[in-house]
Amino acid sequence: MAESILQLEAVVAGYGPTTVLNGLSFEMAAQERLAMVGRNGVGKTTALRAIMGLVPLRSGRVRFNGQDVSALAPHQRAALGLGYVPQTRDIFPSLTVEENLLAGLKRRSRSALDEAYALFPRLAERRRNGGAQLSGGEQQMLSVARALLGQPSLLLLDEPLEGLAPLIRLELLNAFRNLSQQTGIAVVIVEQQVDEALGYAERALVLDHGIVVHSGGAAALLDDPDTLERWVGMAVH
Numbered sequence: 637m638a639e640s641i642l643q644l645e646a647v648v649a650g651y652g653p654t655t656v657l658n659g660l661s662f663e664m665a666a667q668e669r670l671a672m673v674g675r676n677g678v679g680k681t682t683a684l685r686a687i688m689g690l691v692p693l694r695s696g697r698v699r700f701n702g703q704d705v706s707a708l709a710p711h712q713r714a715a716l717g718l719g720y721v722p723q724t725r726d727i728f729p730s731l732t733v734e735e736n737l738l739a740g741l742k743r744r745s746r747s748a749l750d751e752a753y754a755l756f757p758r759l760a761e762r763r764r765n766g767g768a769q770l771s772g773g774e775q776q777m778l779s780v781a782r783a784l785l786g787q788p789s790l791l792l793l794d795e796p797l798e799g800l801a802p803l804i805r806l807e808l809l810n811a812f813r814n815l816s817q818q819t820g821i822a823v824v825i826v827e828q829q830v831d832e833a834l835g836y837a838e839r840a841l842v843l844d845h846g847i848v849v850h851s852g853g854a855a856a857l858l859d860d861p862d863t864l865e866r867w868v869g870m871a872v873h
């Protein structure tokens with residue numbers, strides 16, 4: 637594998653008495669686009685949260701750019717270049733689009749806003765609109781744009797297409813493609829929209845009971861209805 641950006645080594649994590657990740661291991665190359673799929677409740681969100689430091693590890697290790705980050709707090713991991721867009725859109729509804737973006741700027745200059753607006757022209761049109769006035773798709777764009785202002789080298793996207801109309805999903809996926817091409821940022825995308833996620837990603841992991849049960853090329857998985865039906869429970873259209 638090319639230079640590795642992320643390694644999970646036998647990660648065990650969960651909530652209270654429940655163990656969700658049962659020794660999750662996988663590795664990702666720099667600039668890679670990885671889709672993570674699997675049935676509801678198999679631990680996809682928990683895996684992203686464990687990478688980000690939002691759920692403590694009971695055992696195992698998370699390495700980012702070779703560094704063991706297992707004991708670091710989420711903001712420390714963010715400072716190293718991890719970006720996270722949670723499943724619930726993480727915006728301030730009472731602030732405008734621009735104010736939401738400014739809140740994500742930290743020490744960067746305002747010109748970084750132009751990059752966000754170039755990626756999502758819709759946000760530029762709506763820069764004075766309140767967060768609560770945005771459509772679901774626009775809120776999702778804002779949530780992604782804000783994470784990008786932290787200049788991550790690895791972006792974790794938790795069901796970014798959820799609840800969005802097909803045309804808006806297409807618009808978001810196009811933005812993700814442009815982002816990958818222009819910046820070489822590595823992306824983990826968790827999706828129930830399996831066909832769309834596999835169309836975007838290069839490689840795919842299938843999770844079940846908190847471990848990887850299938851790993852391979854995204855296009856190959858798209859062409860493998862048996863594996864999809866068995867582990868994802870979903871016919872691809």
Ligand SMILES: Nc1ncnc2c1ncn2[C@@H]1O[C@H](COP(=O)(O)OP(=O)(O)O)[C@@H](O)[C@H]1O
Nearest residue numbers: 651654656674675676677678679680681682683
């Ligand atoms: N905060 C929580 N407290 C207790 N159990 C949780 C919590 N979050 C998730 N779970 C449980 O952990 C399991 C895995 O959840 P999750 O990682 O969200 O799965 P996925 O994202 O693949 O649907 C599920 O059984 C879920 O009910």
Ligand SMILES: [Mg+2]
Nearest residue numbers: 680681682723
């Ligand atoms: Mg989830």
